[in-house]
Amino acid sequence: MQPHTVHEKPTVFLVGAGPGDPELLTIKAVKAIAQATVLLVDDLVGRGVLAYAQPGARQIYVGKRGGCASTPQHFIEQLMIREARRGERVVRLKGGDPFIFGRGGEEAERLRAAGLEVEVVSGITAGLAATTSLGVPWTHRAHAHGVVLVTGHAHPGSSGPDWRSLAKTCVSARLTLVIYMGVALARCLQEELLAGGLPADTPVGVIQHASLPQQRHVVTTLDALALAIERECLGSPAVIIVGDVLRGLPTAQSCLSEKGQALA
Known part of the structure; x- marks a missing residue:
């Protein structure tokens, strides 16, 4: 992840945080987390995973758990779009893998439709x-x-x-x-x-x-x-x-x- 230039489209990273054990993160995931200025964090992301975030990064919790109050999906998508357009390095941090029951496909479609680039970093499901x-x-x-x-x-x-x-x-x-x-x-x-x-x-x-x-x-x-x-x-x-x-x-x-x- 590098800072956006005026000629680049804003990019959002959909990053798989794995099942919870931070030692199961990929190297690419660790790099993305470390360079993020804004992290949108799912409820099932292990707390140890966030130790790789830079001290000044904003961590926004947007959990979704069955039977519990959940952050509306539309709000999450709009937040990613807004922050990326502002020039923030946005990481959507998801438990497991973003494309295995993580709504990563829906989010990628919405982000691309808004004119943003999307990069997906796989995680252990x-x-x-x-x-x-x-x-x-x-x-x-x-x-x-x-x-x-x-x-x-x-x-x-x-x-x-x-x-x-x-x-x-x-x-x-x-x-x-x-x-x-x-x-x-x-x-x-x-x-x-x-x-x-x-x-x-x-x-x-x-x-x-x-x-x-x-x-x-x-x-x-x-x-x-x-x-x-x-x-x-x-x-x-x-x-x-x-x-x-x-x-x-x-x-x-x-x-x-x-x-x-x-x-x-």
């Missing part, structure tokens, strides 16, 4: 950090030939994902299902995925605060998903992993044989 923290992959030649990323938080007015169809696809194509923002819908997800054909003993992991010191998780089976979440008092932000890749977890065999035993 929470779903990947969640499985990695357990020591298992998204894909595995013996267990999963691909991965599906899906949100459990439907757009207002939308019916949301067709969970039964997703279940059938995951069975037929041997896919890992990674569900963001789905904890509040756990019972519905459980019922719909079972109705779609996923076996009751399909391994499921729920990881809260992935990559952070306060991370907690449980590994269970699909038919015990909702009960396990309630028993362990898990909540947002959390990622739900569904699929046989979890069978590779060293402690999963004993856990799964006991139908929903928690893993600390």
Whole structure:
């Protein structure tokens, strides 16, 4: 990031802050954060990430959390446009990756329509950090030939994902299902995925605060998903992993044989 000249279009940087652990930031993200004069910070950005900001940078919190008061998206977009046109070096700092359930696509479209340049800096998405923290992959030649990323938080007015169809696809194509923002819908997800054909003993992991010191998780089976979440008092932000890749977890065999035993 360099200061704008009179011949340059103002630029806004959409930067992925990763899952929370500042050590998982990319070098490019650290450089962008360090050179920003204005940072628009999402609620899920780890506090340690902001240690890389310069002392004089303005940090504006524009959090969005399900069930909580949220900053209107239109206000965030207008703020980015206004500050960039004033010559500020603007960084929109997002948890995870800007283009994976981070509204980065919407914001890039709005900024470009306003005549601004947009540069996107990728970040490690929470779903990947969640499985990695357990020591298992998204894909595995013996267990999963691909991965599906899906949100459990439907757009207002939308019916949301067709969970039964997703279940059938995951069975037929041997896919890992990674569900963001789905904890509040756990019972519905459980019922719909079972109705779609996923076996009751399909391994499921729920990881809260992935990559952070306060991370907690449980590994269970699909038919015990909702009960396990309630028993362990898990909540947002959390990622739900569904699929046989979890069978590779060293402690999963004993856990799964006991139908929903928690893993600390």
